[in-house]
Amino acid sequence: MDSSTIKPPGFIHALITFLTICTIIGIGLFFYALSLHSLLLLCLLTTSGSAWYLYRTDFNPIIKAMNSGIERALTSIYIFLMIGVLIAAFIQSGTVATLIYYGLTFISPTVFLPAGLILCSLMSLATGTSWGTVGTAGVVLIAVGTAMGIPAPVVAGMIIAGATFGDKMSPVSDTTNLAAMAAGTELTRHIKSMHRTTGPAYLITLLVFAVIGIQYAENTVPADDINILLNGLKQAYQVHIINLLPLVTMLALIYLKVSALPAMSAAAVAAVMLAVTIQDAQLTQVLNALFSGGNADTGIAALDNLLTRGGISAMMWTLSLALLALALGGILDKFGFLQVLIYNLLRSVKRQASLITMTITTCFVSNMTLGEAYMSIILNGQLYGETYDNRQIDRSVLSRSLEEGATLTTALIPWTTGGAFFAATLGVNVIDYAPWAILNWLNPLIAICFAYSGISLVKNKAGETQKQA
Numbered sequence: 001m002d003s004s005t006i007k008p009p010g011f012i013h014a015l016i017t018f019l020t021i022c023t024i025i026g027i028g029l030f031f032y033a034l035s036l037h038s039l040l041l042l043c044l045l046t047t048s049g050s051a052w053y054l055y056r057t058d059f060n061p062i063i064k065a066m067n068s069g070i071e072r073a074l075t076s077i078y079i080f081l082m083i084g085v086l087i088a089a090f091i092q093s094g095t096v097a098t099l100i101y102y103g104l105t106f107i108s109p110t111v112f113l114p115a116g117l118i119l120c121s122l123m124s125l126a127t128g129t130s131w132g133t134v135g136t137a138g139v140v141l142i143a144v145g146t147a148m149g150i151p152a153p154v155v156a157g158m159i160i161a162g163a164t165f166g167d168k169m170s171p172v173s174d175t176t177n178l179a180a181m182a183a184g185t186e187l188t189r190h191i192k193s194m195h196r197t198t199g200p201a202y203l204i205t206l207l208v209f210a211v212i213g214i215q216y217a218e219n220t221v222p223a224d225d226i227n228i229l230l231n232g233l234k235q236a237y238q239v240h241i242i243n244l245l246p247l248v249t250m251l252a253l254i255y256l257k258v259s260a261l262p263a264m265s266a267a268a269v270a271a272v273m274l275a276v277t278i279q280d281a282q283l284t285q286v287l288n289a290l291f292s293g294g295n296a297d298t299g300i301a302a303l304d305n306l307l308t309r310g311g312i313s314a315m316m317w318t319l320s321l322a323l324l325a326l327a328l329g330g331i332l333d334k335f336g337f338l339q340v341l342i343y344n345l346l347r348s349v350k351r352q353a354s355l356i357t358m359t360i361t362t363c364f365v366s367n368m369t370l371g372e373a374y375m376s377i378i379l380n381g382q383l384y385g386e387t388y389d390n391r392q393i394d395r396s397v398l399s400r401s402l403e404e405g406a407t408l409t410t411a412l413i414p415w416t417t418g419g420a421f422f423a424a425t426l427g428v429n430v431i432d433y434a435p436w437a438i439l440n441w442l443n444p445l446i447a448i449c450f451a452y453s454g455i456s457l458v459k460n461k462a463g464e465t466q467k468q469a
Contacts, residue, residue, distance in 0.1 A: 008336035009054060011344045017050040017337055021328075021369060025415075036415050040324040047328055051335045062331060069330020070323060073372050075261075076131075076417055077322070080315060082264045083135035086250075087310030087425070089271035091294045092286045094237040094279050095246050096140055096307065101239045103144035104226055110217040112148060113209040116141045116155070117162040121202075123251070124166020128173035129260055130411075130418070133163040135425050136247060139309070142426050147229060150216050156428040157436020160411050161205055165439055168407045169194060175373060175407045182381025183388075183399035193396035194403060197450055201443035208438055232298040236307075238278050246271035309427070318424040322417040325371025332369050333379065338362075342383050352391050353451035356401050359384055360444050363405025372417045376406040404447045408440045 009017070021043045028034040028042070048062050055061075070077075090096045107115065120141070124133040138159040145155035167173050171187060180190040233239055250267035254260065268290070275281045289295075293311030296304045332338055342362055349355050359380060366376035381402055388398045410418035414430040423430050434441070 007054065008340050009050075011340055013050070013053075014337045014340040017047060017332075018341060018365075018369065020046055020050075025368075029414075036321055037324060040321065040328060040415055044324060044328045044331075047331050047337075050337075051331050054335065061334075065330045065334035066327035067330065068334060069326040069328070069371070069375075072330075072375060073322070073326050073417060076372065076374075077319065079129075079131060079260055079264070080319060080322070080417070080421055081312055082261060082268070083131060083421075083425070084310055084312045084315040085290045086264050086268050086271075087135055087139055087314075088289045088291075088293050089268040089275070089286075089310075090136065090139075090246060091296070091307050091310055092279065092281060092289050093246055093271035093274035094239065094243040095271060095274070096143070097233045097237040098239050098241070098243040099140040099247075100143050100147075101230060101233050103140065104147060104229060107144065108217075109148045109150060110213050112145060112150065112216075113154070113158050113213040114206055116145070117158050117206055117209050120159050120162025121165045124163045125170045128167065128170040128176070128254070130160075130163035130167035131421060132250070132254075132260065132264070133166065134159060134422055136250070138163065138422075138426055142428075143307075148216070152426075152428050153432040154212065154436045156422070156426045156433035157438065158209055159426065160422055160433065160437045161439040164408055164411055164437075165198070165202055168403050169198060175377065175403065178374060179377050179381070179399045179402045179407070182378050183395045183402060184381075184385055185395040185399050189394075189396045190399040193394070194400040196455075197400065197404065197447040198439075198443055201439055201446045204442060205439040228300065229303060232300040232303050236296065236298040236303075238280075240278065242278065243274060245274060315421075315424060318420040321415055321420045322371065325415045325417070325420075329370030329372070329375060333375060338366060338369065338379065339383065342380070346383075346387060349387075352393055353448075353454075355384075355387060355391055355393070356397065356451040357448050359398065359401040360405035360447060363402055364409045364444075367406055367410050367416055368413055371415060373406040373410040376410075377402045380406070401447065404444045408443055411437055411440050 024042050024046065025039050028039040029036070048059075051062050051065070052059065087096075120133050120137055123137050124130055138156075141159055142152060142155050146152050167175060169191060170176055171191060176191065177187060180187045183190070237243075246267045249270045250263050253263035253266055272283075272286050272290075275286045276283050289311060291312045293309055293314050294307065296307030298304055298307070345358065345362075349358055363376050363380050366379060367373060370376055370379075381398065384398055385395065388395055410416045411422055412430065412434045413419045414423065419430045422433075426433070
C-alpha cells in the first residue's frame, strides 16, 4: 500500500496528533529539561502510531514518508557538514585568528553590534546564505564580541538577525526564489513587497542594537588585556592579510553564481593549503582537524575556547536532531495532517488581515512540525494561493508572508535545521539568543500590524488572478 492512496485524517484526528506533539515538546523542554533528541523521538513514535492508525496494515508507507522528509533536505545536510569542515579549515589556516586580530584592533564595543549587523546583512545579501554567513563571519564576530565583554546571546542574536535578513532579501537566496515560485509571483515583485515590511523592521533592529552598543561603550577591553590576546594570536598563528584568501575565494565564487557546495569546498582547499604553507602545520594534523576540529594552544584559555571548534564531528549532535525533525515532518506532510488542519481553519477566516496573520502563523507552526523552512514555504504557498486570489490580495503579499512566517522563524525553534545549526555553530542555545534575534520576531509582528491597519496591503484588481508556478 502506498501512502498516496491513504485517506487523509479527519480534522479531530489531525488536531489531536498536532496537539500531542506540541504537548510533548512543551512539557518535556520547559518543565523537565529533557533532551530534544528524546522528545523528538517520542513525537516521531507518537506520530507514526497516529499515521498507522489510518490504515493499520504494514509500516512501509510510514518509513517512506520519513525518508521523503529527510531526502528533501539532503542539500542542506551536505552544506551543514561542509560548514563544519569550513570552520575547522578557517581556524587551521589562521583566517579566523586574523579576523579576530583585526577586529580587536580596529572595532570598538560602541559600534560593534550595529556594524556587525550590517556586515552580516551585506555578506548574506551577496551570498544568499545565512548558514554560510553564520559559519564564517558569525564565528569571528562571536569571538570578538565576547572578548569585548558583550554577552554571547546578544552577539549571537545580532549575527542571526543580519544573516537571515540577507537570506530573506537576496535575489540569489534559495528561500527567496522558492517563496516567489510557491506563491506564483515574480521574484522582483516578491522582493519589492518584502521591502514594505522588512525595511521598517530592519531599521528598528539597527537602532536597537546601536542603543545597546552604547551601553557597552565602557566595556572596552583594557589595553593590557588586548595586547595579551593579540600576542597570543601572533604566537599561535602567522597573522597576515593573505590568511583572508579562503574567505575571499568563497565570496568571489558565490558572487559568480557558483553553487554553495563547490564554493565552500574551494575555500576549504585554499584554507588547507594556507595552513600547511603559511602556518607550517602538518598536513595529517590539518586533515584530521577537518573531522574532529582543531585544538588551539595559544596559552590563553579564552582564545583556546574560541578557536577549538568546527569539524564534522562537532555537527553530529545537531545533524542527528535535524534528521529526527525531518523524519517527523515527512510523516506529517505525506499523510496530510497539516493540510487537513489548515483547510479547516481557512473556513473561519473572513478578513484579509486575518488571512495574512494565519499564513504567517501556520508557516511558523509548519516549521515547528516539519523541522525546516523549505517544506513550510512550499506547503503553505500551495494551500493559500487560490484563497488570496479570491480575497483579491496580490500573490506578492502571500510570498512575503511565507518568508516572514517560515524563513525568519526557523532560527527561533531549537529543533529545526536552522535553529540547531546556529546554536551549534555559535555555541549559544536558541532559547538564549532568540530574544536578541530582534528582526526574526519583529518582522512578522510588524507584518501582522500592517495587515490590520491596511498598510502595505497590495490588492489585485477585481477578477485578476495569478497562476501558480
